[in-house]
Amino acid sequence: MPPTTAELVHDRSLGDLLIHSDVVLDGLDAPQRAARTVLADIHPAPRRTGPTWRAFLSEQATSLIACDVLHIDTIGLQRLYALIFLEHHTRRLHMAGITAHPTVGWATQQARNLATDLGIRMDSPRFLIRDRDSKYTDAFDAVLQTEDIEIIKTPVRAPKANAHCERVIGTLRREVLDHLLIVDEAHARHVLATYQRHYNAHRPHRTRRQLPPQAQEQPLPVLKPASRRVLRTRVLGGVINAYRYAV
Template structure:
């Protein structure tokens, strides 16, 4: 536990609890906090929860949201990534990256997403988006063709799309604030690698510390002391993943 805290300075006690749970160790978050506190390791800064709580909780199984993320390269070029997030599973999709996010480009990314989701589109009924001019009627039509209703957030109200705003913040805190992005191709690679980590490995409090693509907890480890924990460095060590040696 202390090793995880020392090797991941931005992880709080709940994030460490999630990684331990993924490794098969059942331990309360309060116990993790107490151990870290006793060792002199401060907890991570706490963040507030989202608004629209009742609405989003009731509709989570059918909601997908989208937003634009901007990325500044080492040459001071600004890039834009269109991201989608399923509320129920917390599954992240990075639809595309470009330096010129036109309405036509956004429409094509929406079509690509609809094709990639396939049958999963049948479980979605609401799309939350802001009022950016790049979201045109043709963009909405891609989702309306799948019987998905469009919900526009109020003007200048980012908290109305809290889940997308939070995952954008996560992308910045865990990756983009700690890497130099050289260009569009590099940004696309970095976001693709992080998407795989986010969906297949990273624990999520909203899912009882399970990653989006994992549907059950691993079996408990009977003799953890006899098994070696291996660390996998993701994106050159910006992120660490832990597994038991086979």
């Protein structure tokens, strides 16, 4: 089989009809069923229904947000629930709200707050990725759909389908929550709000070339760093330390 024809067979975007048409245009006299027979022997079958999940996330990153629920246990054995949102392109983190009783009305109000906030921060949010948690109701979805945001539900028991949110929750636990005893809801709200400011303004991200979410461009290189004084900012009493060169 000529190389060009072999490439056609393995092109995942083509079916047997298109492959047969291109083969005929190449000057080969072959029946259509021949292309179908060749494709049938290739496993797994090429995907022709659309882009892969990885490709979709990459192509739509600038208009994609995701959400997940983080639970926090206090020293009084009370469980709190925090709803977080993450912008895929910038990795900007939104702590939408925290409560001990995540009712339908509460979740819906957080969606309204997010829609208002994203209208300012993002040019064209189009998709929201979420899991199938019962906390997300039809009213929650409807608020975002009125803003022309399409809801994409991940498969059942497939946390990797919302990997960005899963990772940021893991980061939050490792960097903050595993080192603090949360007293109550007010304390948890303060901790999450403080971490959000640090995360968005100072924490570098590898996918953004070590830029924090709010940064727009790389800082100017520091000349003679050995002669510059390093300043430390304590976050949450020193649980996190942020460093910078003195001006």
